[in-house]
Amino acid sequence: MAGSSPEHVDVLIVGAGISGIGGAVHLQERCPGTTFAILEGRRDIGGTWDLFRYPGVRSDSDMHTLGFRFKPWKQEKAIADGPTILAYLRETVAEHDLARHIRFDHRVSRAEWSSNDARWTVTATHRDPATGCEQAVSLTCGFLYMCSGYYSYREGYTPEFKGLDRFGGRIVHPQEWPEDLDFRGRRVVVIGSGATAMTLVPALAAEVAHITMLQRSPTYVVSRPSRDAFANRLRRLLPARVAYAITRKKNVLRQGLVYRKTRTQPEKIKNLLIGGVRAGLGPDYDVDTHFTPTYNPWDQRLCLIPDGDLFVAIRSGRASVVTDHIDTFTEDGILLVSGEELEADVIVTATGLNLVTLGEMDFVVDGEPVDFARTWTYRGLAYSDVPNLVSSFGYVNASWTLKADLTSEYVCRLLKHMGRAGATRCVPRLRPSDTDMPERPWIDDFPAGYMKRSLHLLPRQGDRTPWLNTQDYARDVKLIRRAAIDDGVMAFDAPDREFVPTR
Numbered sequence: 001m002a003g004s005s006p007e008h009v010d011v012l013i014v015g016a017g018i019s020g021i022g023g024a025v026h027l028q029e030r031c032p033g034t035t036f037a038i039l040e041g042r043r044d045i046g047g048t049w050d051l052f053r054y055p056g057v058r059s060d061s062d063m064h065t066l067g068f069r070f071k072p073w074k075q076e077k078a079i080a081d082g083p084t085i086l087a088y089l090r091e092t093v094a095e096h097d098l099a100r101h102i103r104f105d106h107r108v109s110r111a112e113w114s115s116n117d118a119r120w121t122v123t124a125t126h127r128d129p130a131t132g133c134e135q136a137v138s139l140t141c142g143f144l145y146m147c148s149g150y151y152s153y154r155e156g157y158t159p160e161f162k163g164l165d166r167f168g169g170r171i172v173h174p175q176e177w178p179e180d181l182d183f184r185g186r187r188v189v190v191i192g193s194g195a196t197a198m199t200l201v202p203a204l205a206a207e208v209a210h211i212t213m214l215q216r217s218p219t220y221v222v223s224r225p226s227r228d229a230f231a232n233r234l235r236r237l238l239p240a241r242v243a244y245a246i247t248r249k250k251n252v253l254r255q256g257l258v259y260r261k262t263r264t265q266p267e268k269i270k271n272l273l274i275g276g277v278r279a280g281l282g283p284d285y286d287v288d289t290h291f292t293p294t295y296n297p298w299d300q301r302l303c304l305i306p307d308g309d310l311f312v313a314i315r316s317g318r319a320s321v322v323t324d325h326i327d328t329f330t331e332d333g334i335l336l337v338s339g340e341e342l343e344a345d346v347i348v349t350a351t352g353l354n355l356v357t358l359g360e361m362d363f364v365v366d367g368e369p370v371d372f373a374r375t376w377t378y379r380g381l382a383y384s385d386v387p388n389l390v391s392s393f394g395y396v397n398a399s400w401t402l403k404a405d406l407t408s409e410y411v412c413r414l415l416k417h418m419g420r421a422g423a424t425r426c427v428p429r430l431r432p433s434d435t436d437m438p439e440r441p442w443i444d445d446f447p448a449g450y451m452k453r454s455l456h457l458l459p460r461q462g463d464r465t466p467w468l469n470t471q472d473y474a475r476d477v478k479l480i481r482r483a484a485i486d487d488g489v490m491a492f493d494a495p496d497r498e499f500v501p502t503r
Contacts, residue, residue, distance in 0.1 A: 005140075009035045011415070012122055012141035014108050014359055016040035017047020019392040019404040020147035021089055022068050025096050026408035027145075029070070031415050037139065038098070039124055041107035045093055047149055049086040054177040054348075056203025057082035060195045060304045064231060064247045065255065065399035068092065072244035074235065078228040079306040105129055106137065111144060112364040113387060118424040118493075120144045120388065142424065145411055146391035147404075148359030157352040157450065163328035169345045174200065175353070181346070185209050189334060189342050191326070192350030193219040198303045198310050200348060205313035212342055213321045214334065218293045219303050220273050223280055226306035255398045256474055259298055266296035273297060280311035290321040298397055300448050355454035358391055377442065377459040378428035378489070379480055380469035381407045384459075387427035390414070396446050397471045406473075406480045417485040423492040428466075431489060437462035442469055 011027060013020050016038050027036055044050050058081045059066050066085075067073040071092055075084060093099055103126075110123040119140045127134045156175035164171070172178060174196050184207045190197045193215035201213050231247040238246075262269045277291045293300075305311065313319035324336040333344040363370040365386060375383040380403070381390050392407045394400030418426060430437075442458035443451060461469045466489055470476055486492065 006121065006138040007037075008119070008140045008142075009037045010141065011036040011143045011145055011411075012120070012139060013038045013145045013147055014122075014361075015047060015147035015149060016042075016045045016102050016104075017147065017149060018049070018066075018089060018401055019149070019394070019407075020047070020145075021045065021092055021098065022401065022404055023145055023147050023392065023408040023411065024098050024101060025068070025070060025092065026405075026412050027415075028096060028098075030409075030412035034415065036101060037141075038102045039106040039108050039122070039139075040102055040104050041153065043104050043129060045102065046086045046089050049082050049089060051153060052082060052174065052177070053179075054174040054196070054200060054203075056199045058199055058306070059085060060199075060301075061255075061399040062228065062251055063088075064228065064244065065251050066401050067244075067248075068401060069248070069405045071095075072240040074240060076232055077226045078231060079224070079226040079304065108148075108359060108361055110362045110364070113366065113389075115366050115387070115425065118142065118388070142388065143411075143415065144389045146358050146389065148361075148391075150355055150393055151353035151450070152356045152360060154360075155354065156349075157354045157453070158349045159351055161326060161329055163330065165329075166331055167329045167333070167344075167347065168331045169333075169347065171347045171349060173349050173351075183208055183346055186345040187333075187343055188212070188346045188348065189214055189344040190348045190350050191215075191334075192348075192352070193217070193303075194350065194352065195301070195303050197348075197350040198305060200350060201319050202309035202313040205316065205318040208318070211313075211319045212344075213319070214326070214336075214342065215290075215321065215323055216325055218289075218291050218323060219300065220270075220293055220297050221277060221291060221303045221305050221310070222273055223276055223305040223308040223311065252398075252402065252473055256472070259397050259472075262296065262298040269297045273302075277311075280305075280308050281314060285314070290323050299445060301396060301446075352450045355450045355457075357454075357457050372459050373457055375459045376428075376430065376434075376437075376467050377461050377469045379410070379466045379483070380461075380476070381410060381480070382428050382490075384428050384430055384467075387425050393469075395471055395473070396443060396448070396451070398473055402473050403476065406476055410480050413485055414490075418492065421486075421492055425493045427491050428489055429491050430467075434462065434464070434467065437464065437467060443471065446471075 011034055013023050020038055024038055027034055059079055062078040063073040063080050105127045106124040108124040112121045119142055121138055121140050123138050125134050126137045156173040158173060183204055186208055188208045188211040190200050191214050197213050201211055204211050234243040274292055277287050324338050327335045327337050334342045357372050370386060390411050392404045394403040439460045441455050461467055
């Protein structure tokens, strides 16, 4: 009916990817009776695992930690391809009857908080898939849980290459992989040296005339079996949930140990990684030029090579690596600064993502626009002076879902605390002793290109609890899972205490 009030839910989740689906399950299981809806801008679930459809798309960490804590991974391969991961997410949605809560084709653009009403009004554009017609819709919620990921779904990042329009072949970005692209028998150049490039090269090598990975500088790579023999053996001996929990714990401990070793013994880990590459490519390959970075391990994310597939492709002669800088695109390919020209029929710009803050939405609190770059992160999941809002942002040095699961657990603990206290509003507030904190970037010591381009948009972190965004799962278990909800920083409008408006 025209003029009627917007639909209201207790919790509104934005995003039906791995974070949003996990968040909904946690909410349903831990906070029964809570009403919620999930707004998803695309026409299907899955987020990353539905969006990216380039050949070979796969996880770059093991599924025993990338999978949900509550749902065992039962496949033989621990390093899984995109379609298998998407099937796992669909299974989760079906098992927990989440489809009825998801509103597809709802692209959220704005959220306005009213302290007087203790609710968010969220505006989205709904596109009718049958007619293509668009309509603005609004919902209200008592709590907003942002699970929209960390990069723009509209387009990937492509640098301003000189002469781009001169190239006579086809240029594609992995984020927008065309279904009609025929690369069989073609000469392909993949620009980039990150996880996407190192996935594409072995996936295409068997069908192309030749494929070249063109990189400005090398990346650390590590080869691991795609199958976890320990996990598969354990699953045959123990109930699935028990086996999964043990494997997950083992892998979390291993990830943490390796990361700490890279911080405390970088030269030792560097030598181990480079030694692994030499073993994979043989003594005659120029590992120093193409696989020996100038930085220390985990200053940028390591690239996983399942079953050494990239090494196999290079040894076959169907794939090669060139380390150089681009001078200009030409009609026939790419001219390098060294003077060499790489001829190509297809060029893939695996040059990264455009990082965004909270789904590229506009946020307003009591009439004032929110600039998240001026806020302080609270436990890596909420923001100073922004009420009734949590966002899920996973790790850059470990599996995304480890942090997403912790964040969803925290949301449920927070909501239950508010219910017991009769509180309708919660907001992290700086203590007087926090006002002189030194500012640190949202993520320390991670100079990846997509992060450096966007750090100025992200919240700050301080030098003390709870104003930290750690990249350490063990620390976050204490900081998020075990910490008191009413910690003297998160303010509540319980009956026995006064709540001061945020602005």
